[in-house]
Amino acid sequence: MSTLELPDIQRTTPEHPIAINCVGVKGLRYPIQLELRSGQQATAAEFSLAVSLSEHERGTHMSRFVEELSRFCSRVSAETLLAATMDLRQRLSSDSASIDVVFPFFLERRAPVSEIQALVDYQGRMNTDVGPDRSSLTLTARVPVTSLCPCSKEISDYGAHSQRGYVTIEAATTDARIHSQGGIDLTDLVSIAENAASAPIYSLLKRVDERHVTMQAFDQPAFVEDVVRAIASELSSDSRVAGFSVEVENQESIHNHAAWARIQSPQ
Amino acid sequence: MSTLELPDIQRTTPEHPIAINCVGVKGLRYPIQLELRSGQQATAAEFSLAVSLSEHERGTHMSRFVEELSRFCSRVSAETLLAATMDLRQRLSSDSASIDVVFPFFLERRAPVSEIQALVDYQGRMNTDVGPDRSSLTLTARVPVTSLCPCSKEISDYGAHSQRGYVTIEAATTDARIHSQGGIDLTDLVSIAENAASAPIYSLLKRVDERHVTMQAFDQPAFVEDVVRAIASELSSDSRVAGFSVEVENQESIHNHAAWARIQSPQ
Amino acid sequence: MSTLELPDIQRTTPEHPIAINCVGVKGLRYPIQLELRSGQQATAAEFSLAVSLSEHERGTHMSRFVEELSRFCSRVSAETLLAATMDLRQRLSSDSASIDVVFPFFLERRAPVSEIQALVDYQGRMNTDVGPDRSSLTLTARVPVTSLCPCSKEISDYGAHSQRGYVTIEAATTDARIHSQGGIDLTDLVSIAENAASAPIYSLLKRVDERHVTMQAFDQPAFVEDVVRAIASELSSDSRVAGFSVEVENQESIHNHAAWARIQSPQ
Amino acid sequence: MSTLELPDIQRTTPEHPIAINCVGVKGLRYPIQLELRSGQQATAAEFSLAVSLSEHERGTHMSRFVEELSRFCSRVSAETLLAATMDLRQRLSSDSASIDVVFPFFLERRAPVSEIQALVDYQGRMNTDVGPDRSSLTLTARVPVTSLCPCSKEISDYGAHSQRGYVTIEAATTDARIHSQGGIDLTDLVSIAENAASAPIYSLLKRVDERHVTMQAFDQPAFVEDVVRAIASELSSDSRVAGFSVEVENQESIHNHAAWARIQSPQ
DSSP states (O other), X not given: OOGGGSOOGGGXXXXXXXXXXXXXXXXXXXXXXXXXXTEEEEEEEEEEEEEEEOTTOSOOOTHHHHHHHHHHTTSBSHHHHHXXXXXXXXXXXXXXXXXXXXXXXXXXEEOTTTOOEEEEXXXXXXXXXXXXXXXXXXXXXXXXXXXXXXXXXXXXXXXXXXEEEEEEEEEEEOHHHHTSTTOOOHHHHHHHHHHHSSEEOOSOOOHHHHHHHHHHHHHSOOOHHHHHHHHHHHHHTOTTOSEEEEEEEEOOSSSSSEEEEEEEOOO | OOGGGSOOGGGSOOSSOOOEEEEEEEEEEEEEEEEETTEEEEEEEEEEEEEEEOTTOSOOOHHHHHHHHHHHTTSBSHHHHHHHHHHHHHHTTOSXXXXXXXXXXXXXXXXXTTOOEEEEEEEEEEEEEEETTEXXXXXXXXXXXXXEOHHHHHHSSSOOOEEEEEXXXXXXXXXXXXXXXTOOOHHHHHXXXXXXXXXXXXXXXXXXXXXXXXXXXXXXXXXXXXXHHHHHHHHHTOTTOSEEEEEEEEOOSSSSSEEEEEEEOOO | OOGGGSOOGGGXXXXXXXXXXXXXXXXXXXXXXXXXXXXXXXEEEEEEEEEEEOTTOXXXXXXXXXXXXXXXXXXXXXXXXXXXXXXXXHHTTOSOEEEEEEEEEEEEEEOTTXXXXXXXXXXXXXXXXXXXXXXXXXXXXXXXXXXXXXXXHHXXXXXXXXXXXXXXXXXXXXXXXXXXXXOOOHHHHHHHHHHHSSEEOOSOOOHHHHHHHHHHXXXXXXXXXXXXXXXXHHHHTOTTOSEEEEEEEEOOSSSSSEEEEEEEOOO | OOGXXXXXXXXXXXXXXXXXXXXXXXXXXXXXXXEETTEEEEEEEEEEEEXXXXXXXXXXXXXXXXXXXXXXXXXXXXXHHHHHHHHHHHHTTOSOEEEEEEEEEEEEEEOTTTOOEEEEEEEEEEEEEEXXXXXXXXXXXXXXXXXXXXXXXXXXXXXXXXXXXXXXXXXXXXXXXXXXXXXXXXXXXXXXXXXXXXXXXXXXXXXHHHHHHHHHHHHSOOOHHHHHHHHHHHHHTOTTOSXXXXXXXXXOSSSSSEEEEEEEOOO
């Protein structure tokens, strides 16, 4: 029996004629080739793909999302992701379409004194949203950093508590920027996050390096408030960024909960 | 040395005079007494509490969030959570304040034929947002259900794939409604979700019950699209609900990813 | 149609006559009343319950596990959990039975200088294993602590990196001990873990307290190796403990991975 | 200041002279090139690496684990992982060493009727343990499958509940086998799991395929007990397997908990 002979009940009339904002597949893991300014790298990603559905159609065709994904996963960049979203919108005859992809990515980091190199892992995300008169892409990087508490340093005779913190920067970009050479990249978000913290994080440090980052963090204490503000200040003056949200979450070493702060650009 | 003599560097001037939307504590686990229409129940919750910070202050006082939490956790309802948020805003002299709490909750369910009872677990969430001229509360319930695929049933000579689905309903309520007797409750959201699915889920079913729910699901096949629409239709006409978002995620038994759909009320 | 008339295909003969070590239910969330030395507390737990199945029976009766759980969850202690496991073994006519339960629990902690109090959350676990000639119970506590690196302190002119660490202690106890007054308790495991770390963790600290714990940690630097050894030494000489495993995982503030160590008692 | 001049306090004498079973790094994400029988594929992995520590040494040298990892991650197979573990043991002058690596991997699957292809994701794991007189490697695959309940089918007039299940097979192999051509591979474990279930899972199915897998599952109902037994029977007679554990967890569509079973080979 061929597909043509089977009834397509997705095409029937819905009981409640209400438009659906998003319908599609979620939590689909797929290998990708990610294009970063630092070069191409292979990683394993998790995708959600969706379209809008009018009040007249009962269901979407789920298999088409997976077919679309198979097509572009061999080269994932801002450009290819937006192009795939536009293609998805057209293939499913929808008003709007969106793709969301989350993945770990890796950058080579050189230890500050020994200069020995190893990869550090970051969490990346790209979201698109394409409609009849809009087309946007948001890049997100979650960056581990060292944070040292200014209050603890100030009030104690010696020492100061430090901890791992996570900086999450979401940066929306514009269509024009995406297609120019000078568009913002996940590697830029990593640099901006690391510069605002007490110290960057490394995978591989020898003793001379550990000495260096210990004193660097002690010399640059920063509250979550200080870090989000420094990053918001930087992003506000970056012409490649159309809008942003920055969040810092310190996994406090003296508590079992986090200190956190968030600044969103005015909308 | 007393607190009075220690420097309060949170009160110093920030390097970047930028207002912060949210600053506070995150991921703080605390036991609560939850008030539902079905009665009070004890559970373990996870809290985030935050305030806004003006461009003139360097840092907030993190310990006050935990003090506030200790005060109201013995009775958590829409009313007490809003009151605590207002109190937090005042105690921290902030423009706005918010509380977010996530917890499992449990409802007694009677098996459809044997009538044997056991508790089913749901995920609940309550969010508040209080500002100079606003005060809102959003209730969220994540409800496990049985879903059976209408397409699979239609195109196959026998059988139809079914799976566990999760319905997530967010319902914003208004101040007036919260303080009236007739406000919407997490238990209402559970009922709305279960009614729209192919069948409700139970913890304890004897063979006569399993026979019943197997045939009930086969008799009521539903796509994710059907379920979100039925719920959106219901919520749209509910005068207790000021706005909503409804999401259904079916953990497809024939795939390793989910089918999902979301409808948000017009804003 | 009553249960009696429905076929019970669990009782049929299995295709492959192989005995099954464990079969039952997993990931079942249920509210419990937990009995600790510090008193009774309500919390939300996650259960696995299982029995062994002989090579002659095709399937177990899943609903009986949930019925058993409903019976004893109103009072969960070493004694009630072992009794329930024995009951389960009998009711399901099995050679062996086991129950595993995981839950957050909370202890009141007094800040070291201000003496202000708040609850700290810990992760607890209890496992039973009952067979024809054995009956054992293992208690596990996962305890957040502050750790400060001795190497970083030694090699740096000032400062030393610190971070949140998690100590996990598993302690097997004997039947005789469980039923005596002097049996070991989750609260004992928490104290043992906190004493071995650079400093305990608190939910609520005022500035005088933060000064205290900052200097306490700097005065007691400890590697993961130091902490597991101190705890192993303590547990080895504790007559209430029949066997143990201790694991420490420091969420390094200078890396995005953990330093960890584990000691198991000789078996 | 060079490393040579900095004190090495890891080499000092421990306060408690107790040997440590495992000490090292945990939760380290790194990109790998994975070698499977189906070819080489790039993915993102999470590593734990450890060695034993004698009672005379205070601490291990954490940076050496990361250096070792950088060396072999460009080609991860049973052979290279065992060789790296042996190297780690030697470089850290330890009695024993172990490596644990977890990663998603992907296999091309052809839909049963349309023959359209797409990748399905599986979770893989490899563990090594090398000591003075032992050297072992365990492969683990977690495989999503479709399961359909035999009881529900038997007792109902029509329909039968189905759900996604996860089969986890751990297979220990021997040194001789690893270095021969005929050693077992993660792809073998996937096939064994899929063959024992009601139906395999696919990422991409057209309507003709959905019809096929719906009826296939209805024709091959299987309890968790049936599936673990079929797989245990298969593994028991496989000369490449020195020992095994097989676990099946069905995410029941009529409950919010799982049905599960486990068989371990006699040790």
